Amino acid sequence: xxxxxxxxxxxxxxxxxxxxxxxxxxxITVNVFVDTIINRTSTSKIVKSLGQLSVINSLTHxxxxxxxxxxxxxxxxxxxxxxxAELKNKGFDxxxxxxxxxxxxxxxxxxxxxSQNLQARKLWPCNFHPDKRLESILCGEFFNQLQLATIDRxxxxxxxxxxxxxxxxxxxxxxxxxxxxxxxxxxEHPVKHAIMCVVDEVAKVQGGGAxxxxxxxxxxxxVFTDLINGDKTGPYLCTGYDVYVTKEPCVMCAxxxxxxxxxxxxxxxENDSGLGGLGGSVSIHLLKGINHxxxxxxxxxxxxxRTAALQLPTKNVAQNMKYTE
Amino acid sequence: MDWSAHxxxxxxxxxxxxxxxxxxxxxxxxxxxxxxxxxxxxxVNETKNATRHAELNCVDTIVKAGLVEKLSNITVVVTVxxxxxxxxxxxxxxxxxxxxxxxxxxxxxxxxxxxxxxxxKNCKVKGGLFGDQAMDLLKQFYKGQNPxxxxxxxxxxxxxx
Numbered sequence: 001x002x003x004x005x006x007x008x009x010x011x012x013x014x015x016x017x018x019x020x021x022x023x024x025x026x027x028i029t030v031n032v033f034v035d036t037i038i039n040r041t042s043t044s045k046i047v048k049s050l051g052q053l054s055v056i057n058s059l060t061h062x063x064x065x066x067x068x069x070x071x072x073x074x075x076x077x078x079x080x081x082x083x084x085a086e087l088k089n090k091g092f093d094x095x096x097x098x099x100x101x102x103x104x105x106x107x108x109x110x111x112x113x114x115s116q117n118l119q120a121r122k123l124w125p126c127n128f129h130p131d132k133r134l135e136s137i138l139c140g141e142f143f144n145q146l147q148l149a150t151i152d153r154x155x156x157x158x159x160x161x162x163x164x165x166x167x168x169x170x171x172x173x174x175x176x177x178x179x180x181x182x183x184x185x186x187x188e189h190p191v192k193h194a195i196m197c198v199v200d201e202v203a204k205v206q207g208g209g210a211x212x213x214x215x216x217x218x219x220x221x222x223v224f225t226d227l228i229n230g231d232k233t234g235p236y237l238c239t240g241y242d243v244y245v246t247k248e249p250c251v252m253c254a255x256x257x258x259x260x261x262x263x264x265x266x267x268x269x270e271n272d273s274g275l276g277g278l279g280g281s282v283s284i285h286l287l288k289g290i291n292h293x294x295x296x297x298x299x300x301x302x303x304x305x306r307t308a309a310l311q312l313p314t315k316n317v318a319q320n321m322k323y324t325e
Numbered sequence: 326m327d328w329s330a331h332x333x334x335x336x337x338x339x340x341x342x343x344x345x346x347x348x349x350x351x352x353x354x355x356x357x358x359x360x361x362x363x364x365x366x367x368x369v370n371e372t373k374n375a376t377r378h379a380e381l382n383c384v385d386t387i388v389k390a391g392l393v394e395k396l397s398n399i400t401v402v403v404t405v406x407x408x409x410x411x412x413x414x415x416x417x418x419x420x421x422x423x424x425x426x427x428x429x430x431x432x433x434x435x436x437x438x439x440x441x442x443x444x445x446k447n448c449k450v451k452g453g454l455f456g457d458q459a460m461d462l463l464k465q466f467y468k469g470q471n472p473x474x475x476x477x478x479x480x481x482x483x484x485x486x
Contacts, residue, residue, distance in 0.1 A: 189385075190384070190388070190393060190419075191381060191388075191414060199374060203372055203373040208371070208372040210374055210377050237373070237374075250413065251409060251413040251443060253410075255409040255413065255433070255435070256375070258409075259376055259433075260374075260375045260376065261375070275443055277413075281443045284440075287440060289439055290432070290433070291432055
């Protein structure tokens with residue numbers, strides 16, 4: 001997919017829309033009792049017998065031993081004397097330990113990122129395995145220059161049909177082809193946001209669709225229709241497709257993309273209506289319990305998209321791009 | 326007001342959907358005098374568009390009739406709790422002030438089950454009217470397989486017991 005046209009320099013910064021517990025560097029802590037190992041040769045014996053007591057099952061993300069300190073158990077509301085009494089009661093032998101445990105705050109959960117792990121280590125070392133994909137997304141190296149140029153190109157196409165304030169393009173990344181594109185027609189129909197229109201255009205490519213359109217702005221790729229007609233298994237909704245939209249989808253549109261099984265969503269500027277669905281008022285793509293998930297990236301051609309969003313759909317524009325029922 | 330008769334109408338629409346292999350959800354829009362202004366059911370498989378839920382088909386009817394700006398105090402009677410997408414439409418379309426649903430929607434419910442969508446405070450929401458019947462229809466549907474869903478590409482590994 002080497003682009004033939006000369007590439008423009010990328011003037012924007014891609015921002016992944018990630019869960020709060022990944023973005024943050026602040027560590028939630030929990031108090032534990034920590035004792036000092038006096039006789040280091042007993043360390044393995046102490047670790048083993050603590051393990052058999054299974055008093056710290058919920059803390060498997062923590063290294064048991066930190067230098068000469070060892071985690072005994074969760075502090076809960078106990079004082080050090082009660083801790084010693086409880087462990088002795090369970091048959092634990094304080095041989096090799098100071099027997100004077102202290103309450104220490106440690107990370108309550110396993111770090112999700114290298115950056116969180118750095119913070120967590122200041123409290124206590126963790127069993128942490130970095131997620132390489134997530135790390136490259138976080139440090140902005142996940143997409144190479146060629147991929148960024150492709151994202152730029154498709155967002156420019158979305159901008160070209162954003163006469164109603166918002167434009168959307170659905171792309172099959174495996175073929176590097178546009179499946180469908182659409183402008184925004186909410187001036188004539190409250191549901192006809194660019195995303196809802198483009199999803200229907202994709203349905204038309206697959207032989208379905210609910211809305212008739214005579215618009216030249218909303219269209220499906222004939223090249224694509226030919227390709228699909230030759231494909232016996234056929235596509236299903238937007239499975240495997242990337243969505244480029246100039247403005248952050250609202251809650252309705254974000255959920256429409258979940259229903260449609262979109263693969264990834266790239267948007268330009270944020271939705272400041274209070275109804276932003278992918279990072280604004282809520283993050284639909286991060287909701288627990290939803291049966292489909294996709295990655296979301298914001299900030300593509302942000303300034304250009306923000307300017308496009310200012311072109312409110314006037315009556316004339318709406319008439320020029322009329323959907324016909 | 327007793328919405329039983331209206332819910333029965335929506336249940337009939339849901340049954341119709343089931344008969345043609347659609348997810349069985351039915352919906353009607355009712356005005357203050359009990360008149361039905363729009364009725365709809367799921368047409369997702371027919372249109373190959375996953376957003377063609379019963380509620381949105383009703384909205385299309387209202388738009389075609391040119392009534393969006395003219396209506397107020399509309400009650401939406403729907404067999405299943407509107408999904409996040411549909412709840413968002415109903416909460417923000419302006420004329421819907423009342424949502425009556427049958428069973429909750431554990432996977433996508435936008436009236437509080439999965440998410441209470443922004444703007445929902447514009448509507449009074451009440452669930453549980455003939456919820457068992459609505460749920461029975463869904464169970465009947467999911468017993469059969471969705472004919473339009475693709476084959477699962479992940480081959481399940483045999484389990485060594």
